Amino acid sequence: MKKQLTLCLLLLLSSVAFTPATAQKVKITRADELPRRTVELTGKVKDIYYNDALLRKLSEELYANCLSDLSKYDIQDKATLSSYYAFLGLVDFQRGNYEEVLKKLELVKSLEDKEEERATFGLFNKAFIAAYFQTKSTSSPEFKQVFMREYRKNIDAVEYKFAKKYVDQNKLNLSLLNEERTVAGLEASLQPYIDNGKGKVPEQVASSLILTRQSLRMRTMLKDEALLVLNAWLADHKEETPAAKVDFWKDRNVALEPKDAAHEVIVAVWDTGVDPAPYEASLWINKKEIAGNNKDDDKNGFIDDVHGIPFDKDNRPTVGSLLEPRQLTYSVKELQVWMKGAMDLQNGIQSPEGTQFQQKAMALKPEEGIPFQEDLNWYSTYAHGTHVAGITLSGNPAAKLMYARMTYDTKVKPRLYTDETQANMASMFTRAVAYFKQNGVRVVNMSWRYNAEAYEAVLNLYGVGKDELERKTIAQKWFETERKALRDAFASAPEILFICGSGNENNDANFADYIPAGIDLPNVVTVGAVNDEGKRTTFTTEGKSVDVYANGYEIESFVPGGDRLKFSGTSMASPQVAGLAAKMLAINPKLTPTEIITIIRNTATPDPEGKGLLLIHPKNALASVKK
Secondary structure (H helix, E strand, O other): OOOOOOOOOOOOOOOOOOOOOOOOOEEEOOHHHOOOOEEEOOOOHHHHHOOHHHHHHHHHHHHHHHHHHHHHEEEOOHHHHHHHHHHHHHHHHHHOOHHHHHHHHHHHHHHOOOHHHHHOOOHHHHHHHHHHHHHOOOOOHHHHHHHHHHHHHHHHOOOHHHHHHHHHHHHHHHHOOOHHHHHHHHHHHHHHHHHOOOOEEEHHHHHHHHHHHHHHHHHHHOHHHHHHHHHHHHHHOOOOOOOOOOOOOOOOOOOOOOOOOOOOEEEEEEEOEOOOHHHHHHEOOOHHHHOOOOOOOOOOOOOOOOOEEEEOOOOOEOOOOEOOOOOOOOOHHHHHHHHHHHHHHHOOOOOHHHHHHHHHHHHOOHHHHHHHHHHHHHHHHHHHHHHHHHHHHOOOOOEEEEEEEOOOOOOOOOOOOOHHHHHHHHHHHHHHHHHHHHOOEEEEEEOOOEOHHHHHHHHHHHOOOOOHHHHHHHHHHHHHHHHHHHHHHHHOOOOOEEEEEOOOOOOEHHHHOOEOOOOOOOOEEEEEEEOOOOOEOOOOOEOOOOOEEEEOOOEEEEOOOOOEEEEOOHHHHHHHHHHHHHHHHHHOOOOOHHHHHHHHHHHOEEOOOOOOOEEOOHHHHHHHHHO
16 A cells, blocks of 8 residues: 655755675665664653753664674665665764765765656755855854855756756745654654663664754754745746646557447455445446345355455454544545645645645644544545546446455554454455455456565564564564465466555565565566656655556546545556556456566556666557457
């Protein structure tokens, strides 16, 4: 599933450190191979946050640990290396070692190969350092004036289309800076780790406090000056408009005419549930439900629902097509606007919804942050599956929609997993795929992914296990059992094509060890996201397991109740490939998953950036099937 929306819009300082050369380093190909460590920490988050001496002590301890890891391990993931380097660079900033920070910023930039990210990397930080070099101060009026000049120069050097997005996003970020609200958010997310940690907490808890404090402090001290620069840039470019975009997908997408879609295709959306109302004409109907036989489990242990099979929070069969309602602080209509606005602002899109979200977020009191976040979490989860279903069905009159509903916890503090809930998860995987087979499903879309680290985090949150090693062992046991169950289930249904989104973390799916994205089988396809220009989105997860890419930027579809919204993510790219596969089967139902994948890949085209990615071409794929 896509990441939940977050209120944390602070920009963290990115940097890099040189590491000692070693003759032999241990190659790290998966995140779970890295060491787990704790630091001694007790007390209240607010007290720790404002304790400069304690934060400096923690900074030095974590700095040494980072250097140790980098000297021992050959880490095969750019995103992970950048996270190490970000912390090292931040501590160098604290030390005032600006010359080294500037050199290292360039090394971090060398790890980034996305055009937009490279173009706008480090503009604020470099201006800060340049101002210090010229004034030998970090607070004088002269320093601030030089910072403004250097910051504007850095932005002016960036291509307009990237600079505009950068300016819009950073204006929002700076406008939202509020230390009291930030500390309240940290308390909500981190205090349970400290309370349940028995004096020891994961390093990530301490690093979150350090990173947030330093980045907030640096940007707060220059907030007014930076906003003056950003507003001046916008004023100077108010008459300028970006070059008209050529819709990369306009001539590729195609809707099937009824005469071409001669064969019914059952497509399952394995997600957070689907509102049947917008898709009434395309719904798969459970014949046993109509016959009144749904009260008894069938031979596979299912409790049937009308249009699919749902599972509850404990991963047990239940009934109902959508996530259970919650007592909302805000209305669904308000949440739709704010959710759309948050996505627009994150993507540099100016819209009325974005303005409304900004105004609401700025007006929140500290105690209102959690209810606001949890309402957004709930709505994004509630709406997700319905939105994915619309993309999957688009342009295919022969498609019949089935759902398999998963139920997610949308609280800021998630519930504790147990051996029982995770045994149920493995069983759910087996049951769901058996249900697909039993009912003739040909294509399954899965716009979700997770890894063992998610379990470790929750075990840490509740203080389960005697130490980090035991928590890792528990998490890995659950995860490996579930991975095997899911892989075996896929393998047991070679006639079904399973299609999944790669992730939205700008990382490597294989290094992160995601499922289902990292499962390699002949009937599994993993999809990354590009934008309306055919270029990689800033968020897309990549890696060797990602087979093809599709448009995952501002895709419009239905949400529960029948409204239409635009979402972005690999969650929106994956169902476009699932929809293409379903169209191919509507034309020729004899196609096997292997044949479908071969046609999709053979008719795909190279990405415009020349990164060796394959971008789907639905029109060519369908033309190939019709031959």
